[in-house]
Amino acid sequence: xxxxxxxxxxxxxxxxxxLLVMSLSSMLTDTMxxxxxxxxxxxxxxxxxxxxxxxxxxVGFLVPGNPIITATADEIRFLADINKNxxxxxxxxxxxxxxxxxxxxxxxxxxxxxxxxxEAPLNVAIGLVDFSFTYIDTEGTVMDYGDLAQPxxxxxxxxxxxxxxxxxxxxxxxxxxxxxIQRRISPKNLGGWWHG
Amino acid sequence: MGKSSLIVVFGxxxxxxxxxxxxxxxxxxxxxxxxxxxxxFNAQNVxxxxxxxxxxxxxxxxxxxxxxxxxMPGYLIGNILSAQVxxxxxxxxxxxxxxxxxxxxxxxxxxVGSKQARVxxxxxxxxxxxxEPVRAVFTANGPLDKTISNMFIDGRDHDINGNLIANNGVYxxxxxxSFVNVGGAKIGGTDPDGIDYPPTFPxxxxxIEENFDWGGQFPTSPDVVLGLEEGTLKQIAQSxxxxxxxxxxxxxxxxxxxxxxxxxxxxxxxxxxxLRGDSGGILVIHxxxxxxxxxxxxxxxxxxxxxxxxxxxxxxxxxDVIGSIMxxxxxxxxxxxxxxxxxxxxxxxxxxxIDATDKVSDVVGGTGWRGRVxxxxxxx
Numbered sequence: 001x002x003x004x005x006x007x008x009x010x011x012x013x014x015x016x017x018x019l020l021v022m023s024l025s026s027m028l029t030d031t032m033x034x035x036x037x038x039x040x041x042x043x044x045x046x047x048x049x050x051x052x053x054x055x056x057x058x059v060g061f062l063v064p065g066n067p068i069i070t071a072t073a074d075e076i077r078f079l080a081d082i083n084k085n086x087x088x089x090x091x092x093x094x095x096x097x098x099x100x101x102x103x104x105x106x107x108x109x110x111x112x113x114x115x116x117x118x119e120a121p122l123n124v125a126i127g128l129v130d131f132s133f134t135y136i137d138t139e140g141t142v143m144d145y146g147d148l149a150q151p152x153x154x155x156x157x158x159x160x161x162x163x164x165x166x167x168x169x170x171x172x173x174x175x176x177x178x179x180x181i182q183r184r185i186s187p188k189n190l191g192g193w194w195h196g
Numbered sequence: 197m198g199k200s201s202l203i204v205v206f207g208x209x210x211x212x213x214x215x216x217x218x219x220x221x222x223x224x225x226x227x228x229x230x231x232x233x234x235x236x237f238n239a240q241n242v243x244x245x246x247x248x249x250x251x252x253x254x255x256x257x258x259x260x261x262x263x264x265x266x267x268m269p270g271y272l273i274g275n276i277l278s279a280q281v282x283x284x285x286x287x288x289x290x291x292x293x294x295x296x297x298x299x300x301x302x303x304x305x306x307x308v309g310s311k312q313a314r315v316x317x318x319x320x321x322x323x324x325x326x327x328e329p330v331r332a333v334f335t336a337n338g339p340l341d342k343t344i345s346n347m348f349i350d351g352r353d354h355d356i357n358g359n360l361i362a363n364n365g366v367y368x369x370x371x372x373x374s375f376v377n378v379g380g381a382k383i384g385g386t387d388p389d390g391i392d393y394p395p396t397f398p399x400x401x402x403x404i405e406e407n408f409d410w411g412g413q414f415p416t417s418p419d420v421v422l423g424l425e426e427g428t429l430k431q432i433a434q435s436x437x438x439x440x441x442x443x444x445x446x447x448x449x450x451x452x453x454x455x456x457x458x459x460x461x462x463x464x465x466x467x468x469x470x471l472r473g474d475s476g477g478i479l480v481i482h483x484x485x486x487x488x489x490x491x492x493x494x495x496x497x498x499x500x501x502x503x504x505x506x507x508x509x510x511x512x513x514x515x516d517v518i519g520s521i522m523x524x525x526x527x528x529x530x531x532x533x534x535x536x537x538x539x540x541x542x543x544x545x546x547x548x549x550i551d552a553t554d555k556v557s558d559v560v561g562g563t564g565w566r567g568r569v570x571x572x573x574x575x576x
Contacts, residue, residue, distance in 0.1 A: 014204065021208030028215035035222040042226060046233055062318070062573040064293040065361050081573070086291025138390065152391045155363030188574035191390075 037168040037176060044126045045166040045179040051114070051124050053185060055080075055091050056160050060189030063088045066155040067189070071148040073132045076160065080189075082116075089117045095131050096123070109169070129178065130165035136184070138191065159186045232311060239313035242279040243306040244576065246272070247315045250283050250302050251565035258300075258323040261285050265305070273306075280307045290318050292572055293355070297321075299572055313576070320570040324550030327504070329414075329421050330520050331405060332370035332385065333544035337414040338528035340371050343511060344381045345534040348541040351385025351403055352392050356502060356547045358518050363390045365544050366520075370405035372414060379535070385544070414524075418458075418480045418506040421522055422556055429480055429556070433458035438555050439477075446470070453477055453501075455555050461488035469493040471515065476502035478552050483508065486525050502545070503552030516541050519548035 060067035062081035067088075070077035074095035079088040092115040098108035110128050113121035125131070135143045136159035147153040161184040168176045246268055254260055268281040281304060288301035298321040305314045333351040334340060353364035365386030369375055377383065377399060384395030385403030393400040415421045418429050432455070433442035439454030445467070446459055452473030458480045461467065466489040469481070479501065482488050492512035495501065500516035508525040512534050521542060550570055 014200065017208075018204050021204065021211070025208065025211050025215065028212065028219070032215050032218050032222065035219055035226070039222055039226045039229065043229055046229065050236075057576045060573075061575055062290060062292045064355070066363055081292075084290075084575075086294075152363055156390050188571070188576070 034176070037170065041127055041166055041168045041176065041179050045164060045181050048112070048125050048128065048164060048166065049162075049181045049183055052093065052162055052164075053183060055082075055093070055114070056162075056185040057187055058082050058091075058189070059160070059187035062086075063189070066151060068154045068157055071133070071135050071143075071154050071157065072145055073134075076133050091116055093133075094121075109167075125164075125166075127166045127169045128164060129167050130163070132163050134161040134163070135159070136161065158191050159184050161185070231309070235309040235311040236313065239279065239306045239308040239311045240315075240576065242273055242281060242308060243304045243313040243315040246281045246283065246306060247302065247304045247317055247574075248565065249273070250285065250304060251317065251319070251569050254285060254300065254302065254319065255323070255565040255568040258321075261287065261300075278308070281305070287321070288318065290572060297572060316575040318572040318575075320550070320572055322550055322554040323569060324552065324554035325568055325570075326546055326549050327422050327553065330366065330504070330522060330549070331408065332367035332520075333365075333542055334368065334521050334523075335370045336523040336528060337372050337410070338523065338526040339373050339375075339530055340369055340523075340528065341376050341378045342529040342532060342534070343513070343523070344369065344377065344383075345379040345513070346538045347379075347381050347513065348395055348538075349381055349383045349385075350395050350541065351383075351544045352394070353386065354518060354543045354545040354547075356518065356545060356551065358500070358541075358543050358545070361546075363392055364546065365392065367405045368393075368395070368399060368403040370408055372408050372410055373406070375404055375406045379533070415522075416486055416524060418478075418482055418524075421506050421524075422478075422553065424556060429456055429478070430458050430460070432456045432556060433480070440555070451475060453479060456480065458482075459488070461490075463487060465489065466491050471495045471501060472497055474499050474502075476519075476548070476552065477555065478503055479505045479507075481505075481507040481510070482524065487527070500541075500543075502548045504549055513537060513542075514540060516543075518543045518545045519552060520544055 058080040059078045060080060063079045067079040077090060077092040079090055081088050083089060094113050096111035096113055098110050110131060111123040112125040112128055112131055114124045115121045135148060135157045137143050137156040138158050163182045165178050165180050167178045249272055262283065262285040265282040265284055268283060273279055273281055283304045286301050288299050290297050290299045299318045300321055302317045305312060333349055349368050351366045351368040353361040355361060363386060368383040368385035380397050382395035382397045383399035384393050386392050387402040393403045417426060419426050430442060433440045437455060440456040441449055442458045443449055444460050444462060446469045453475035454477050456478045460483055461481060463483055463485045469490045481490055486508045488508040490507060490510050493510055494514040500518045503519045505517060505521045507523055509528060510523060511529045514537050
């Protein structure tokens with residue numbers, strides 16, 4: 001009788017321990033996955049921001065006159081001699097259609113294309129779900145997109161902002177907080193007192 | 197059963213350890229990513245800050261060159277996160293707008309942690325500047341109604357050859373009195389918001405500055421216009437530096453004009469002035485009573501004067517100018533009419549002013565580099 005009780009007790013305790021370990025293992029695996037996805041998303045967002053920043057800092061580099069050709073919420077096109085070869089390059093960023101991006105549950109990814117002069121468009125974004133450019137004038141005021149269709153208003157741009165929202169591509173059943181980055185770049189070649 | 201339980205427990209612990217290790221590794225990688233990004237920002241900020249320091253040095257000494265990397269003292273950059281900064285200053289040539297421009301290349305490299313940033317600035321080797329009192333292509337302290345006549349006056353910016361540069365200019369006319377365009381001049385310019393207005397008659401009010409209050413500070417001498425100590429321009433002109441000349445009558449000049457040309461017309465004299473050749477620089481027509489009077493100025497070879505004209509009194513301006521004109525006398529023409537210069541153009545040009553003031557920039561005071569080092573491009 002005593003042996004039977006020992007065996008039953010051992011089985012119950014062993015079963016509970018096995019369940020606990022399995023449950024803990026599952027929880028930790030989810031956490032590990034979540035952490036990995038967070039890291040990937042964070043790095044995607046930072047890399048995307050760095051790519052855009054690197055280009056925006058060069059707006060107007062060695063280009064006389066107003067270098068900004070197009071300025072809308074989802075597109076910017078500008079001149080900069082980034083190769084330093086005396087010939088201004090055209091750099092364009094534009095937001096693509098969500099149908100071109102990888103889908104994620106609950107939202108749609110958007111590609112953000114970078115085009116250097118006559119090269120083919122290259123999608124530089126992973127997991128991008130929201131994106132916009134803003135433009136700030138000499139007075140520090142956010143400019144109206146309608147006005148920016150006219151060159152004289154584009155000539156007043158002194159700062160370029162962009163907001164990006166990146167989500168994990170493979171979310172599964174887990175909840176992830178999106179990574180939001182807001183940047184305001186003041187390209188030093190804009191509005192210089194000498195463009196001659 | 198006891199052994200099985202032990203195996204399960206130890207196995208579970210091993211799994212826990214491995215998962216925990218992986219989580220820790222991911223957390224560390226995430227932290228390192230944040231720190232790396234932070235360091236990258238700092239490296240870039242330090243490089244830009246150091247660049248401003250180097251540009252200030254260059255503004256004070258335009259001949260300064262540092263051909264091999266020189267470490268910047270820590271106290272200058274504030275020892276930010278133990279940043280290391282080195283810089284070089286060398287001569288270079290850049291192509292911009294199809295023109296080959298002699299430039300000074302300043303390179304700054306900074307290191308913060310394991311991150312590096314590099315900033316390169318090309319500055320025009322001509323260290324000229326735009327004199328602060330030049331508020332318009334035609335700036336005066338007196339009535340300009342008659343002097344303007346029927347000319348083509350454009351305060352929009354132009355390059356040295358008269359090609360338009362958008363949204364970078366100044367007013368068409370600036371006077372401390374009221375202004376009425378009685379001669380039918382076509383006047384254009386750039387308003388303070390940077391919006392261009394092509395020359396028209398009647399002109400747009402946004403590019404006319406009337407009744408400007410100088411607060412009693414309107415320059416009464418050419419030296420004050422350029423921010424120089426009294427007598428500096430005359431001294432440069434008398435030194436002959438860069439083709440500069442000092443005369444008391446225009447007939448004594450040799451052409452083309454270069455550098456600083458100082459014509460000190462005696463008080464009470466009124467004369468005609470005919471320029472020759474491809475003249476430019478700073479042309480001063482002035483005397484201490486601020487009444488040096490030129491009743492007609494023209495160009496024998498029909499070539500534009502490129503630079504800055506500072507005169508007490510001018511009338512019958514039968515001359516193209518690429519640059520700017522500043523009239524110092526409060527007593528400008530109010531009676532006579534000039535209708536023969538409809539084909540003459542006065543075009544504002546920062547490039548022409550920089551060229552002209554390059555000769556005097558070494559003696560200009562001030563602090564910082566803005567307004568003293570013309571930046572062609574800033575690469576970061």
